[in-house]
Amino acid sequence: MSKNKKKIYKPKPVSGFSEWLPEIRMIEQQWLDHIRRVFESYGFTSIETPSVEEIDVLLAKGETDKEIYTLTRLQADPDDDKEARLGLHFDQTVPLARYTAQHFNDLVFPFKRYQMQRVWRGERPQLGRSREFVQCDIDVINVDHLPLHFDAEMPAVIYEALDGLDIGRFQIRISNRKILLGLLEHLGIDDTIAVTRNVDKIEKLGRDEVHLILAKECGLSDEQIIQILDLATDSVLADIDPLNDQMREGLDELNFVMDQLSHLPDHAIKADLSIVRGLDYYTGTVYETVLLDHPEFTSSICSGGRYDDLAGSFINKRLPGVGISIGFTRLFEVMQNFGKVQGHRKGPADILMVLPSEDRRADASETARLLRRRGFKVEQYHAPQKIGKQLAYAEKKAIPFVWFPPFDDDGKHEVKDMNTGEQSETSPDNWTA
């Protein structure tokens, strides 16, 4: 006898693309449902844009360092460049800009929208950094002018959204780029991107290390650096003297936002001038969020900021906006890694309906329907196997109740609580868990 082996493709995960077992997925859905409810409670409306955009759209803001996955047909003629070049979106802000410009006449401004979709970046994956991940974005966009109140609404929404998840304490750190940029202007420093990018690393590398980098890479004098680092690490806003109008404006805005958020717990909100975000399209308020109870994970799990003109590349209108984005997959994956996400239920069913025998199937189905109509989630066992087997199935799937319909015409309904082992007579009309 020869083993007639069929060729099987050994399944393996693709790095940076995660998938969960049913019990974990159930928790992920609960988290997403919660976030969605909070977003909607503030009046944000849902949109969904395609996974792909034209490459030209994705690059409209001149971002070249993002690793974009492109989309081509396997059968495409490699010499045929007439095909539209498509790429998977790497964030939800660029699609939002395109969407807003495209549907400008049909949208109501200020346009408050939320978007919870996957995005793709061709990066090297590691814990908290995937190549495919879900972001939960909220943004508000208005025409010409966007009131500063919205800058304060963002952290308020995010606080509620994150507070409902089991992630321990967290801190939303807020700053305003105008403050540091004003100082750089005052000091006559032009290469603001390099400087801000390094100031952003103060917490990670320490003040001294950043000092060295700024001297070496940006060619700043000790005096300049000390002024910059003093500002970035000074957390008492009232002590800061504005050196020009830009700084004054930034300080006023930041003070206003902090003032509006005074109802939140102290630890959850902090003005932190070292937060500047490496991205240069933010023009005012900026946000970052860290997990206080898990300091070993230092990256931000929720960031964003204000931009003066979202869709300038797509429409001849000035559309200022402010937005913030929960790095959902990052957060979920990291919390899983810390053992904080533990699935118990392997399915949604509350009740497993036992099938006593084939000729009792109609009766079991009817009982199940009755219970479903009363709002219970009921799964029917598929075959009239031994009761022990049916119970073992409920046990494995962690279904909390097992329902025994009558085994014969004179029988009674019984229900068994799988946690306590207790079993008692009942009726599908009035049973409650």
Next chain:
RNA sequence: GCGGCUGUAGCUCAGUGGUAGAGCACUCGGUUGUGAUCCGAGCUGUCGCGGGUUCAAUCCCCGUCAGCCGCCCCA
């Protein structure tokens, strides 16, 4: 994109220059309508892939791919 480490069963891993093992998981059984424990039996592998050295390679050498970690960047 750069650097370090690692690839053996579905999972966690052990092992040897003479083509492999444990635990867990999975399947079946321990007779009637009741799970978690226990006992018994069974199933599972191109030892990541390609080449080299050797009578002989899962083991040694080279390459390659993949994964993990750090950097870069960021959610």
